[in-house]
Amino acid sequence: MKVIFWGVRGSIPTPGAQTVKYGGNTTCFEVRLDDGRIIVIGAGSGIRALGNKLMKEDRKKGPLNLDLFVSHTHWDHIMGFPFFTPIYIPGNRIRVHGPVNIGGESLESVFAIQMSYNYFPMRADELSADITYEILKEDTISLYDDVKVTTKILNHPVIDLGYRIEADGAVFVTVYDHEPFRNLFDGTPEDEDYDEVAKMEGEKAAKMNNMKIQQFIKGADLLIHDAQYTNKEYLASKIGWGHSPIEHVLHSSIKAGVKRLALHHHDPTRTDAELDVIERVVKRRAAKIKSTNIEVFMTREGLEVAL
């Protein structure tokens, strides 16, 4: 299994001189199985360039046949879809998978909105490829006989899935966008709305849900995890925004026996120079921890990791 990084930026694409090294495209990863089968995770703006590569290199071997998993439907994770050339070509088969919607709407209708008249010159129902949409719950599915995909609902302001792909003898996990669960019913007896029972329930629920995330990432050969903020930034003003502090991600990955950790979803304000510094600091910190050989790095467009 090989993972190729096509988009690593969070929230909004950030082209420009300050982001050339790590890249300004939003989330997209290509998972290439040993026999050439293709799984794509994320339809951020990075999927545009991936589509061009697939058309140039894979399409000549025959119609494309691929699975596209989106973690959630926030715009930065679906905005590249209308620019993904394979969707326009007859004969191509694309299976789109994503999470449930609170209104019970279909995944297809959520995707179609950004291709409706006001936003795009072509409607989703005019696409020529054979495209199907499947809603995934928290579950384990057999994508093929030899490829297992497990999903996990993450903590974010919209229903959002992490993916654990087991194939070719390796384990690849994505956990973004995600913020550690916390007790939303915390408080002290002095508070006007203090509820001791709710506080206890909340504590248990938060702990249990965080434990499930630990189990989900256990032993991953490669984990791509939301790491948008430093601990300082997170505590200062970003609690509840749905993203993780880097230090927490490092420690929980070490605890779960993750072998390679890729810190992802770079904040739009982060320049290449700043990401360089953060990477250096995190690598140094990881090296000091004797109990682990974990390899840590920032996600970067163009990176290829063989598992």
Added chain:
Amino acid sequence: MENKDLIRLNRYIDTMPSLSITVAKILEVTKDPKVTAKDLNKVISLDPVLVGRVLKLVNSAYYGLSNKVTSLVNAIIMLGINTIKNLALSTAVLGNMRKNSSFKSLNIDGFWRHSIGVGVASKLIAKQIGIPMNQIEEYFIAGLLHDIGKIPLNEVFEEHYLKAIRLADFKKMQLHDMEKEIIGITHTEVGKMIAGKWRLSPETFECILHHHNHNEVPEQYYKIGTTVYIANIFCNLNQIGFSGDRYPKKIEGYLLSSIGLSDGYLDDIFDTISAEIEKASVFLQVAE
């Protein structure tokens, strides 16, 4: 009951709006960007439809849950404030749109007071008989939702339902017997449909289906089923709200002791229940 009527019922259930009583407060609370989980929990727990929709969402997104989620606190932490807020808002907006058309036969305020009353009574009884803290909320929810089947009946068969309520009153009979006679389906059967669609826990499911005939409740749910049964009759006898039953059966003597309640206990809780309903009613009033 004809197929087309069942279809109409199902269709209504699929887009059931929140009670008009809670709509204004939900709209107010969800407009606040700093809304807390506690605020949301408070307002949601006062609307049986909203409680059901939250539990439905969490139990359908999480296929692999070995135990259904029955706690609002748990659901709010799993789904997060923003998702819960938007779910409440979309349910309330539906309620806002249908403001004028709902509840022609059953008075909405009376129905709401009865539902909250049975929820609170169930919670108080549960505490009294020593139910573990982490299960108390489930007793409240089962009590709150026990009559949920009346909402679609009232809306979809308005004239027939009015007839059923009037006849039950005139003949001094139980409403659900008249429902069967005049409409062909009871509110417990409709409640069962809702509980299935909302993927409610087996306990809540049984309480909704059997809150008029507790003998049918499976043995493992005896305590919660009997609690809601007793709470419902108590509220009807003492006219805490009104849900169409003016002539409930008496509570059989052995039932109280069978769950560990003393005979005199029920005499003491009327004031507490009334106070909680008044508190909730004040809370739901929005600043002008």
